[in-house]
Amino acid sequence: MKITNIKVIVTCPDRNFVTVKIETDAGIYGIGDATLNGRELSVASYLKDHVAPCLIGKEAGRIEDIWQYLYRGCYWRRGAVTMTAIAAIDTALWDIKAKAANMPLYELLGGKSRDGVMVYGHANGRDISETTDEVAKYLDLGYKAIRAQTGIPGLSSTYGVSKDKMYYEPADGDLPTENIWSTSKYINHIPKLFDHLRDKFGFDIHLLHDAHHRLTPQEAAKVGKSLEPYNLFWLEDTVPAENQEAFRMIRQHTTTPLAVGEVFNSIWDCKKLIEEGLIDYIRSTVVHAGGISHLKKIFEFASLHHVRSGSHGATDLSPVCMGAALHLDTAIYNFGVQEYMRHTEKTDAVFPHAYTFKDGYLYPGDTPGHGVDIDEKLAAKYPYERAYLPVNRLEDGSMFNW
Ligand SMILES: O=C(O)C(=O)C[C@H](O)[C@H](O)CO
Numbered sequence: 001m002k003i004t005n006i007k008v009i010v011t012c013p014d015r016n017f018v019t020v021k022i023e024t025d026a027g028i029y030g031i032g033d034a035t036l037n038g039r040e041l042s043v044a045s046y047l048k049d050h051v052a053p054c055l056i057g058k059e060a061g062r063i064e065d066i067w068q069y070l071y072r073g074c075y076w077r078r079g080a081v082t083m084t085a086i087a088a089i090d091t092a093l094w095d096i097k098a099k100a101a102n103m104p105l106y107e108l109l110g111g112k113s114r115d116g117v118m119v120y121g122h123a124n125g126r127d128i129s130e131t132t133d134e135v136a137k138y139l140d141l142g143y144k145a146i147r148a149q150t151g152i153p154g155l156s157s158t159y160g161v162s163k164d165k166m167y168y169e170p171a172d173g174d175l176p177t178e179n180i181w182s183t184s185k186y187i188n189h190i191p192k193l194f195d196h197l198r199d200k201f202g203f204d205i206h207l208l209h210d211a212h213h214r215l216t217p218q219e220a221a222k223v224g225k226s227l228e229p230y231n232l233f234w235l236e237d238t239v240p241a242e243n244q245e246a247f248r249m250i251r252q253h254t255t256t257p258l259a260v261g262e263v264f265n266s267i268w269d270c271k272k273l274i275e276e277g278l279i280d281y282i283r284s285t286v287v288h289a290g291g292i293s294h295l296k297k298i299f300e301f302a303s304l305h306h307v308r309s310g311s312h313g314a315t316d317l318s319p320v321c322m323g324a325a326l327h328l329d330t331a332i333y334n335f336g337v338q339e340y341m342r343h344t345e346k347t348d349a350v351f352p353h354a355y356t357f358k359d360g361y362l363y364p365g366d367t368p369g370h371g372v373d374i375d376e377k378l379a380a381k382y383p384y385e386r387a388y389l390p391v392n393r394l395e396d397g398s399m400f401n402w
């Protein structure tokens, strides 16, 4: 089965998505997500101008060989743009292989290790009381795991708090909006949120929190310690993780479980974190970490070191990524949790999918392939709209991590 055509589809049904569609001479096609929030067109060009011409006429079933051809063959290894482009091709090729075998993708990945995939939703509010109401809404929907974020007194905006509740979209301007951050205000306030939530809802639900790369190792250790009484499922992205060593200091000071990895794009970003047991959950996902082939290697490596998966699943990861991730989540041994931020109705209409939500779990469905498609006619109605993630400054005006 030969590759005959590769389409790169850019569409904006409420937010931008880049999708690859690989067609074959057998009439079977596969699709892959190639969305890199705020930098979408660079991946679209990488795929259209540099990847597609090399793959026409190649054997669609040679997934590992094509992966290595794109990774080693370009000479310039890794990086978010390259690895997102490779991920999209890899996902589409797995979709084709599973459709050709007439099997849901999880069967090709080793079969089911579990019946359903536990997901967590995002409860966010301007203050503790609004966040508490949002947690209650997620509980009513059946969620077993909920991420809680709240506004910080004295800061006009904070990561993770938005006016859209179910469909939180951080890429909010056609130029980057500017946020202001104060670590000391955050550190004082955040234990109060979890104290209140445990008081109100007890300890039978899983609570998670994302610090979004804003702390130093010492501050992260302090936050981890201050949250220990509230038994979090995880504390995410405490420090920027270019320096994997930094996690050792956090680890030595707190038993709060640590999660990281949504901006990682290869196993080399997390090798030390995993093999030295410095984290509990690795959060990389299909679209940004080289596709099914590479993410499976990361998760299998993690399984040797008692590290579990917790894939990123914000709205900027398209339903195609979500579908593919659910098949991998279903098949791997060391699954932890899957993030699930719902897409809008418009997005769901452009990407018809087989996955379903019930009582806090997502199910990938049994459709051959990864079970997600794209309605190209509908997609064409929503042209690209430039949108950036915000930037962040300290109160004195210095640039900081968003
Ligand atoms: O979902 C999360 O945990 C995030 O941190 C969301 C990211 O800010 C978002 O995906 C950036 O595009």
Ligand SMILES: [Mg+2]
Binding pocket: 210, 212, 236, 237, 262
């Ligand atoms: Mg995060």
